[in-house]
Amino acid sequence: MSPVAKMIEALLFLSPDPVGSAELAEAIGCDPEEIEAAIEELGEAWAEGERGLVLKQAAGGYALTSTPESEDAARRLLSRPRTPPLTPAQAETLAIVAYLQPVSRPEITRIRGVSADSASGTLLERGLIDEAGRSQYGAICFRTTDLFLRLFGLQSIDQLPPISEWDPSPDEENDLRERLLAAGGARLGEAPTEPVEQQEQLPAAEGDSDQPANAFAAS
Numbered sequence: 149m150s151p152v153a154k155m156i157e158a159l160l161f162l163s164p165d166p167v168g169s170a171e172l173a174e175a176i177g178c179d180p181e182e183i184e185a186a187i188e189e190l191g192e193a194w195a196e197g198e199r200g201l202v203l204k205q206a207a208g209g210y211a212l213t214s215t216p217e218s219e220d221a222a223r224r225l226l227s228r229p230r231t232p233p234l235t236p237a238q239a240e241t242l243a244i245v246a247y248l249q250p251v252s253r254p255e256i257t258r259i260r261g262v263s264a265d266s267a268s269g270t271l272l273e274r275g276l277i278d279e280a281g282r283s284q285y286g287a288i289c290f291r292t293t294d295l296f297l298r299l300f301g302l303q304s305i306d307q308l309p310p311i312s313e314w315d316p317s318p319d320e321e322n323d324l325r326e327r328l329l330a331a332g333g334a335r336l337g338e339a340p341t342e343p344v345e346q347q348e349q350l351p352a353a354e355g356d357s358d359q360p361a362n363a364f365a366a367s
Contacts, residue, residue, distance in 0.1 A: 149193060152178055153186040157212075166209030231274070241267040242276055246296070247311060250280040250289035 149157075155176050160167060169183045176183070187203075187210060194203040194212075201212045214222045234242065241264055244256050256264040268290060271277045276299075280291035292305065302308065 150186055150189060152176060152182050153189045153193075156183065156186050156210075157190060160203070160210060160212045163211075166206045166211040168209040171209070235267070237262070237267040238270055242271055242292075242296075245271070245277050245290045246292050246305065246308060249291040249305070250283075252283045252285075252287035252289045254285075254287050255283075256290075 156172055159172060159175060169180055169187070173180045173183045191203050194201060200215055200218050202215055204211055204213050206213075237260075240260055241256055244259055245251055245268075248255070248259075253264050253268055256268065268277065272279075272290075275293055275295045277290045277296070278293050280289045283289055296302075297304065
């Protein structure tokens with residue numbers, strides 16, 4: 149199979165909607181003629197009947213769909229209850245735990261500026277974080293789990309991108325980045341003037357809403 153055909157196969161596999169030739173050409177960076185030749189090559193490969201997917205034209209583009217023999221099994225799989233995506237509060241809390249672990253709930257509250265009880269509780273229930281002993285002040289600490297590594301395609305926490313190289317555009321993510329940098333610097337240098345575990349618990353705010361976060365989806 150040609151390199152262009154392999155890339156088209158990957159793009160069609162990833163896309164939830166049919167993809168047109170022009171979109172494929174733009175994404176891959178080749179001429180439309182190459183796309184058409186590769187599509188023909190893919191069509192022949194998928195038409196051999198030895199796979200569970202077929203290449204079809206739909207809505208002015210191309211898509212990979214399941215074979216008729218697989219439809220019943222696919223319908224049963226997709227009808228299962230699905231875990232809702234993480235909320236912004238849960239996504240922020242998970243990022244803090246991932247980069248600063250082991251980290252206590254009061255530390256998370258201090259960094260986020262709102263209560264972390266609800267978010268950390270949900271992450272515990274989903275198996276994305278786990279308890280990791282207690283801090284010097286007696287507060288329970290959290291760390292990420294093997295499930296977190298699998299879902300994010302990591303071999304170890306060491307593969308997380310450095311915070312200093314993370315430059316997101318949304319204001320909320322940028323604000324979280326600054327808080328993480330400040331908290332990380334405090335851990336490496338000056339400690340807080342007051343034990344974070346002894347600081348007043350902050351009330352929940354809008355950041356703990358149940359609206360899903362676009363950047364994170366549970367599997």
